[in-house]
Amino acid sequence: MNAAHYLVLGAIGLLAAAPTDDPPPFPSATPASQGMSSAALDELADTVRGYVTDEVIVGGELLVIKNRRIVLHEVFGDLDRDDEIAWEKNTICNIRSMAMCLTGAAAQILIDEGTLGIDDAVAKYLPSFNNDTSRDITIRHLLTHRSGLPYRLHTRRFARRESMREIANLAGERGPDFPPGSKFQYSDASSEVLGAVIEAVAGVSLQDFIATRLIEPLRMNDTFTYADVDDPRSERIASVYSGARNNWTRIWNPRDKTLYPSTTTSQNLHSTPIDFARFLAMWMDNGWVGDMSVMSFDAVKRMLTPVSGIDDMPNGFAGTTVHYGQMAILLMQENASEGAAPVLIGHSGSDGTWAAAWPELDLMILYFTQSRGQGTGTRLEFTIDELLINPRPTQLVVEVPEKYKPYVGVYVANFAHFVDEPFTVTIKNGRLAVDIPSQLVFELADPDENGVWQFTYTDEIAVSFERGAGGNVELMKIHQAKNFFEIPREGTALAAKMAAAGKVSKKEAAIYVGRYYHPERETDIEVLYIDGRLHIKVPDGRFGLLDPDKDGRRPLRANPTTQVSFQTDADGRVISMTRTRDGTDLVMPRVNVEYDADGN
Incomplete structure (x- = not known):
């Protein structure tokens, strides 16, 4: 699902899970015994295995549950690539926006108990909303993401993040x-x-309320807000990576200080695929867990009733449309009648976690990674649909229409976070399409009078093509907002030139490598030498540098409008790095520089 719509929450606090002798929530079974194809499941697993091989993700876990029986549970790649720790079953992940499902469920419990009114004004519970701009916002608006409040209000530095109540007041x-x-x-x-409203109404912290009313009854013993390196479960938490194919940087590991010291509803809940499957199963059972009611039938129905259509969210399941309910993502059958039930319920999180359930099929599929910034979850939807939901016969080789033949081929992307990533121009559903391995296959509308091919799912992105001196198509340009990015055809001179951009020798790079103090972030950042290029590593990612201009400024590959330059002392030693952006300079002095007896 689209990164712009990923979701999450923070819940059960620093409670260490006690050992339990509970039987497995979902016993194992053979695929055939549950009416599923072993070959299809093997192909599904091979698809995820291919993501690791192609370095589209660092590692991950895939869980398929049919009729409450596990028919596939496999792991891939690394929990921590830097420390060479393999991913194991039931690795704990930050599920980020998926936690909103639990926040929404907590609110529904209070609504059922009569202590919270769904159409009450937020100002009834939070005085900071009692003003001319926010007085009309209701609890229903919060639940359905129709409040008009912005995507995010967090401060830049996690270490200084406000409490949830302070964010709400802001x-x-x-x-x-x-x-x-x-x-x-x-x-x-x-x-x-x-979350702040729930705390005000319940009189306890959100993490305690969710722990008592949801986590504990559902026996989600590996679901918690991580903030304590001494928690025995910390050894099972996956490190978080950010970047893109061939360009992954570890930005956090469980031995580091937590990025999220206070509970939030969209950032710091950790869980496992099996634990979150318990929550999905409760939804499918209309709020029941065995003979215990965790949520009422009406509460579950409120959450899983579509409210808003989301036209700009990619969706891999044929014949369905994407909707949002009350803290839940829903897929509805196209042209479904009013009151129809969703065919899929679930959510996703922006650190690379996806969870979906098909109530009518009694099927759950959960795919967890901790590789932030990639779209394999949505890409996997197409594979799931073709193999399991709407099986199709193996497709024969697609004949390329004559008018599209000049454009079909492989183009090599070296811009933003893309490093030597092959963008394949191909045919899908009779249209020209661009296959981006770390994201999706994007169909294109036929070109307008200016030769611009619009993406069919959004009017914000388009491509155009240019021919070389010999008349062959040698360049694809991606147009987004007011920017465009050049992607040369594989094997051309331009492709070789762009692949070599920013390359420096180890000897040349050595004088720049080190730590620099960032006064805005109030932390050190690093200049590294990786794969023949200089990179800047900051807490939330790594950015390659391109070749310097005549003034010595090196543009960031991800954003060429931002450049860095290095300053030296009288002896030629680098003493600072300066970032130039929007005409403003930020000087970052070098720290912890040590020289040997020869001044090296």
Whole structure:
């Protein structure tokens, strides 16, 4: 699902799970005994294995449960590539926005108990909303992401992040971007405000309320808000990586200080595929777990009733449309009648976690990674649909229409986070399409009078092609907003030139490698030498540098409008790095520089 709509929450706090002798929640069974194809499941697993081989993800876990029986449970790649730790079953992941499902469920419990009104004004519970801009925002608006509040209000530095109540107060004082209720806008801020309301109504912390009313009854013993390196479960937590294919950087590991010291509803809940499957199963059972009611039938129905259509969210399941309910992503059958039940319920998280359930099929599929910034979860939807949901016969070789033949081929991307990534121009559903391995296959509308081919799923991205001196198509350009990115055809001189951009020798790079103090972030950042290029590593990622201009400024590959340059002392030793952005310089002095007896 689209990164712009990923979701998450923070829940059970620092409670260490006690050992349990509970029987497995989902016993294992053969695929055939549950009416499933072993070959199809093997192919599904091979698809994820291919993501690791192609370095589209660092590692991950795939769980398929049919009729409450595990028919596939496999792991791939590494839990931590830097430390060479393999991914194991039931590795714990930060599920980020998926946690909103639990926040929403907590609110529904209070609504059923009569202590929270779904159409009450938020101002009834939070005085900071009692002003002209925010007074009309209701609890329903928060649950459905129709409050008008922005995507995020967090401060830049996690270490200084406000409490959930402080974030809610900031949101109330800021106000909505548009009249509440008028349209859908995914918003972490809405979720944080809802969490603050729950705390005000329940009289306890959100993490304690969710722990008592959801986590414990569901026996989700590996679901918790991580903040303590001494928690015995910390050894099973996956490190978080950010980047893209062939360009992954570890930005956090469980031995580091937590990035999220306070509970939020969209950032710091950790869980496992099996634990989250327990929650999905409760949804499918209308709020019941065995003979215990965790949520009412009406509460579950409120969450799983579609409210807003989301036209710009990619979807791999044929014949369905994407909707949002009350803290839940739903897929509806196309042209479904009013009151129809969703065919799929679930959520995703932006650190690379996906969870989906098909109630009518009694099927759950959960795919967890900790590789932030890739779209394999949505890409996997197409494979799941073709193999398991709407099986299709093996497709024969597609004949390329004559008008598309000049464009079909492989183009090599070296821009933003893409490093030597092959973008394949191919045919899908009779249209020209661009296959981006770390994302999706994007179909293109036929070109307009200017030769621009629009992406069919969004009007914000398009491509165009240029021919070389010999008349052959040698370049594809991606147009996004006011920018365009050149992607040369494989084997051309331009492809070789762009692949070599930013390359420096180890000797040349050595004088720049080291740590520099970033005064805005109030932390050190690093300059590294990796795969023949200089890179800047910051807490949330790694950015390659391109060749310097005549003034010695090196553009960031991910954003060429930002450049860095290095300053030296009288002896030629690097003493600082300067970032130039929007005409403003930020000087970052070098730290911990040591020289040997020869001044090296």
